[in-house]
Amino acid sequence: MSRNRFMLILRCLHFSSEANEEDRLAKIRPIVDHFNNRMNDIYYPGKQLSLDESMVLRREHLQFRQYIKNKCHKYGVKLYVLAEPEGTVIKFQIYGGAGDDTSGIGHTQKIVLKLLEEKLDSGHSVYMDNYYNSYDLAVKLLNRQTYCTGTLNKNRKGNPIDLATVTLRKGENKSLFLNGVHVGKWKDKRCVLYLSTEHDNEMMEVTNKRGTVLVKPSAIIHYNSFMSGVDLQDQMLSYYPCERKTMRWYKKIFFHTLQMSLSNAFHLYEYNKFSTNSKLNFYDLRLHILEKLLPKPPQIAEKMSTKHILTKIENVKARQKKRVRRQELSRK
Template sequence: MAAISVNTFYSHSRQKKEQGKLSLSKAEQLLMAIANDSEVEDLSNGEENDPAVDGDIPRDAGDNYSPPSSPEYDSDEDYSPPDAEEADHYITEDESESEQQRSQVHQRKRNRVENDEQDEELGCGDSRAEPRNVARGERWKSAPFTPDLFQFQGKDDYLRDERMDWQPLDHVEQYIDSELLKLLTDCTNAMSLANSGRSLNTSVEEMYYFFGVAILMSCVHYPQTKMFWSNALRVPAISDKMSRDRFFKLRSHLKVVIDDDIPEDKKKTDKFWKVRPFMDRILKGCRLQARPECVSIDEQMIPFTGACPFRQYVPLKPNPVGMKNFVLASTDGIVLDFEVYQGAKTLALQVQESEGLGLGALVIKRLSETLQPGTKVYCDRFFTTMSAVEHMLRKQVYLTGTVMKNRVSKAMEKLPSDQMLKQQGRGSSATVTRADGKVCVVKWFDNKPVVMLSVVHAEQPEDTCQRWCKKNKRYLTVRRPNIVREYNTKMGGVDLSDRMMSYYRMSVRTKKWTIRMLMHFLDLALVNSWLLYRRDNQEQGTPRKAIMKFLEFRMVAAQVFLNKCDILEEDAHLANVEKENAHLTQPGKRSRITPVPHVSVRTCSASHLPEMSERNCFAAFHTAQ
């Protein structure tokens, strides 16, 4: 092997230390020179502005810089961004074509590592990775987007007419009824007897009272639960019929299943088997609601910081620690379906044709089982992938949402760079369409670049919106694409439900995740009931002041649960009396009977004899004879 110039090698190393990190292309040139027995050239010139590393526009380009067209397309409308440009002036003429290909491979690997690190920061590290070859071979072009959509034909809401005369309790009983509380009562008594040898002897009436107390406590916030029974702050509606110790005992012993009745294989496959009947009953009530044309899918956290094997951590959430729940909701916040996350493998078993799908696509496919053709689904970038779009198109369900750049890398090559959009100012945007005309990607610059994917909406027609400018300390009028407006309007359903639940959440300081799950889904049922009650009254033209607020609705529901205990006890007493007298024959029709005087009157001297008037009938009768 020929000797390499030592001075050249070490001088090159010193210059790299002074200038910063060695670029990938220069390092490959250096290694290839060593491998090919050639002299190493001084490659330090122009190192600071290597577009292969920084992805920036060269300094000498100025305002007249125009990116070269992509070699794959002959159309003048096609666009290639600066980061795809070949850095020819940094590469010597005697380099081979194979070296350029290897450089591109290394560049793609480095992008994958950066994207994986970004996914981990978003809390996606434990999910199934989206296949990398999904978007390969796709061709994108700058052309108008004209979607061909199936007309939505939703089913009629057959409960709308019945709900016209419903009371608040009728809305709540769509989710929580007497059969569910009977199941809770039986399982609680059975498990208490099996574990401690003594039954709690609770009843359906007491279970109604317990949940009424829990709902009322969420409306009146005390720092500690036991303060509801204190002498100074006691609430009679809570403390009169249930003692403090009885409340805590019932809460800690609540059971929805009998453990011995659950098969071992189900315990292994279903991590939430301890609360599954309760969740299924709430899910049944959610699926009774009519499916609208526009729905949204998002994450929901069930806050819990205790010990739990399937607890998740999702940063940037109001409650980042707890169980993760994927929710399908309407635009007005009504939950239509949900799936509590217990692993991507478990979720894949519930979805047909799940091979090769990532977690986001699995969630969308699972929650869209009850959707009608023509439905428009909105989601964030955690769920939006090309594989999810393709699977939904087969069902004629149309997806719209923000998307990560690495998931539409081919489309990003055709869109302007972030620097060019920033130079054009806030509100600038660009659109590319897939070659088959079914999908479009829009890049919009507001405070920072936003990339969105849709099979329904595109850039046009644009409108304007108000955005705050920190520099000028005033609102600015900014152009906004149609896809951004539709996304902002239709995406807030799950967030609305979360916000309503956070106002009066049932605060349960417990180490048992099962109790936390029961209280969370009871809150979800109350929020759904109130949103449905408000929507029905608005459709009927009820004045706004006559519609109960959410706090008032919860208090009415709590009062009905508390009073239902008395009604059920009275009904049970009458039923027992009728059962005891069932063997007695029913008397026939009789004449009116004069009531018998009290025993003290009947046996007291002559008070029971008839009163005598001035006429002596006795003497007259005997004298006449």
């Protein structure tokens, strides 16, 4: 395929011809649904899951463009991603603005329940930050046999008042339990409010990068271990970006989804490889997939290795045959 033909296909690329003014994501909805359905059909994750936001870079004007200061791409289209701790994306959803079906009161609860729709009642442990966690959500998930652990916003509705006003010294921890929900407050350099329906108020020792032994609540230790799945996936995709700055937003989402599929394939390869002698990195795996998808080049006849050189033929006269002239009979 020539470059001009590829650019023509890319310019005309679209995924939905139906005009839907109510759904801002109609142009990319088939791709998102296809990815989520395929992952639900072919792969079932382990017990631990992490839920966090991801960003697709978009600086141009867009109705549902968002800003997240602690992300690599601070401006862009926000994705709510459910992933495994090592970075395998299970399901994702695009934030479509105020008119979205998950917007309004209880927005974060709707997002969590939507992403966990197929994984409820299975005993999973979900790790989330303070943007999602709340006492009401923890009770709802616990009733569906799903555990949650993570940090908690101190101004969240339903928080115990006693923990908000208590004063702690460094290293101290205070916990309250209600309806199977553990809400704790622990002070290290600053006070951290956390919530868990799986871990109690046990204090555990952990060694940091400098070799110092620290004592932390078990909920905080597990949260730090299993929460970074979405960030690891973003880090891996940042090594080989393929989205152009001038590309339309729905095409960027399409290529980002394609990148997530490649990342998932790499994680499955790492998990299921039988030989440890041959290590295939993410870049080499992408090249192998491209070689399998592209058609084989046509076979071209090999060139002769020897050069054509003029040589003199000896004894030419000896090999010449005598020619007999044809004699025509003259008419008389």
